[in-house]
Amino acid sequence: MEITTNASINGDILLKVKDLKISFKTDEGVITAVDGVNFFVKRGQTLGLVGESGSGKSVSTWAIMRLLPKTAIIDKDSSIEFLRRDGEIVDITKLKPNGREIRDIRGGEAALIFQEPMSSFSPVYTVGNQIMEAILTHRPVSKKEAQEIAVDLLDRVGIPNPRQRFKQYSFELSGGMRQRAMIAVALSSNPSLLIADEPTTALDVTIQAQVLELMKELQEEFGMAIIFITHNLGVIAQIANEIAVMYLGGIVERGPRREIFHNPKHPYTINLLHAIPRIGKGQGQRLVAIEGQIPSPLDRPPGCRFHTRCQEMIPGRCNVDVPKITQVGNNHTVNCFLYEN
Amino acid sequence: MVSFLIQRIIGMVITMFFVSIIVFIIMELPPGDYAERWAFRKFSGTGTQITEADINNIRAEYGLDRPAWERYLNWIGGIVTRGDFGEAFAFQTSVNNVIGQKIWLTLAILFSTLIVTYLIAIPVGIYAAVRRRSVADYTLTVFSYLGLALPNFLLALLLLYITVTVFDSSVGGLFSPEYKDAPWSMAKVVDLLKHLIVPAVVLAWSATALQLQTVRATMSDEINKLSVTAARARGISERKLMLKYPARLAINPVAGSIGFDINRIFSELPIVALVLGLPELGELLIRSYLDLDMFVAGAILLLLTFIIVVMNFFSDILLLILDPRIKLEGR
C-alpha cells in the first residue's frame, strides 16, 4: 500500500518531516518529547497542527529551524528535508547547530512567529532595529534601503503610522500591533515557509480574526507555505488546507481539512471535534473536554499513546502494540487499530 | 530626560545637606574638644599650670566657643563658597593642604579598582553563562567563591610577598622612593600605575567575585528569553546574538550597583591601605579621630559620601542610557 507520507520530496513538496524523534536531557533523565512524527508541507499551502498543550507541536516545528535548546537531542534516524530556494534539498537534522547553512535558512527561507508577541521583541531595541536586523542579515541592501523596506513592511501588515512605529519600542505597541510587527519581521526576506506557533492565542477575539485575515492575505501575496499551530479547531478551519492532529508526542491523524472535519477517523480527533467551543463562547478556550488526564511524557503508555483515554480501546491490542500509519482515504491517514486491515 | 536629571540633581543637593548635618554631629560626638587636647599635648609634662582661661582663649582663637549652628554655618559656608575645609589643628595647616594629594590618590585607587572589577567580571560572567555547566563555568564558580571567602588583607599580604620576593619590586605605598617627592612626569604616572595594580586587585577581589556571579545569573536568564530565540530565528550569528541581546541586559545590574561597589571599596580600603602602606584618606580619617582633628575628619567623611552620591547619580544615568524602558516610564 502506498502511504502518502512516503512521497519523496519533489514537485510541490517543500518540507518533509520523517520519523522525527526528539528527546530532552533533564535532571530526571532523558525524556522523549516527540516520537514518530511524520508530515509534509506543500508549497504555498497551509498545514494546521492541532493538539492539546504538551502534545509536542512546538518541539516538532522548532526543530525545523533548529531552535530547540542544547538539551534537545534529535534522533539520528530522523530527517527533516527542506527544499532550498536554489532547488537543493537539505536534511536539516544533519546541519551544524548554528552554522552558516541553517542561519541562511532561518529568517531567510523559513520564519517563525510566536505565541507571545509581548516577549518576542527585545525591549531594549526599537521595533525598527529588529526588523532591519532581519533584512540586513539576508538581503544585500544598504542600511537606508533596509529602513525603507522595513517601513513598507510595517505598512503592509496594517500598522498605521509605520514611520513612527519604526522608532518605537515593542512595549509601546498593543498586543495585536506587536504580532503584526512580528509578522513583518518574518516576511522580511520573503520566506518559503512560515511557522506560526499559536500566533493568535494571546490576542483577543476581534484582533485574532484580523491577524488571521492578514495572514491569509499575505499568503496569497507572498505565496509562502504556512504551518499553523493552534489548540483551536475553529481557527484551523479558517486557514488550513491540511490538518495534522497531534497527541502525546505523535501525529495520530492527518488529512485534508474537509476530511478531518467531516470524516474524522481517530477516536481522539472525533473527541476533539466534539470539544470545539460553540461560537461566541470564547474562541480562545483550550481543549479540555476530553475525559481523563494526559499521561506525563515521563511514563508514556505502551502501545497506542491514546489508549488510556480511548473509549474504543481494544484490550490486548491497543495497550500492547503500536498502530502503524494506515491510509483511510485520499491523502488521509490515521494511526489506529480500528482501521488497520 | 532633562526633568529627570534636574530632579536627581536637586535630590543630590538635599542628600548632601543632610549628610553634612550628620557629619557635623559626628564631628561633635567625641568627648572633650580640640582645645583641651591641644593644651594637654602642648603643656603636659612641662609643669605649666593650665587654667580654664587658657583653654577658653584657644577656643576663641579657633571659634570653638560659638554656638553649634553658627559653627556649622561657618564650616559649610567655607566649603561651599571657597572650597575651604577649615583648619587641620594637628598639622598646623589647612585641611585642604593635608587632604589635597590624598583625595586624588584615593580616587586613583577607587577607579583602578572599579576598572579591574568590571573588566574581569563582565566578560568572564558572560562567558561562564554562555558556556553554562561546562568545566570552565564550574572552575570559575569555584574561583569566585574563593574570592568571596578569602579575606582581602590576607590576599594583600600574599601579593605583597609575591611581588617583593618574585619580582623584587617595592609595592609598599603608591610610589617608588625615587618618585615619591619628584614632580609629576610621565615616568611618575607609570610608576603610580604599577603600584596601583596590587591594591586594585586586592580591593577588586571580592567585588569581582560577586559581580561575576550577578552577570552570570542575569546572562543565563536573558539567554533563555523568547526575544533571543526570536532573534536567532532571524538567522543572525551566535556571537552577534549573544552580544547584542543578553549581554546588553546582563550589564544593567552591574551599572546599577556601582554606588554599592564604591561603598564597599571605601569600607575595605583602610585595612588594605594599612597593610600595603598606601597614603589614602581612610587611614588619615582614623588618625584625625584619634587627634580629635574634627575638620579633617569632617572633610574626609564629606568627600567620601560626595563621591558615592555622585557615582550613584552616574550609575542612574548609565541605566537610563542602557534601558529604554526606564526612560519612557518617566514620560
Ligand SMILES: Nc1ncnc2c1ncn2[C@@H]1O[C@H](COP(=O)(O)OP(=O)(O)OP(=O)(O)O)[C@@H](O)[C@H]1O
Ligand atoms: N526544554 C525542554 N526540556 C524538557 N522537556 C521539554 C522541553 N521543551 C518541551 N519539553 C516537553 O516536550 C513536550 C512537548 O512540548 P511542546 O512545547 O512541543 O508542546 P506544545 O504542543 O507546543 O504545547 P503548547 O500548546 O502548550 O504550546 C512537553 O511534554 C514538554 O514538557
Ligand SMILES: [Mg+2]
Ligand atoms: Mg507550544
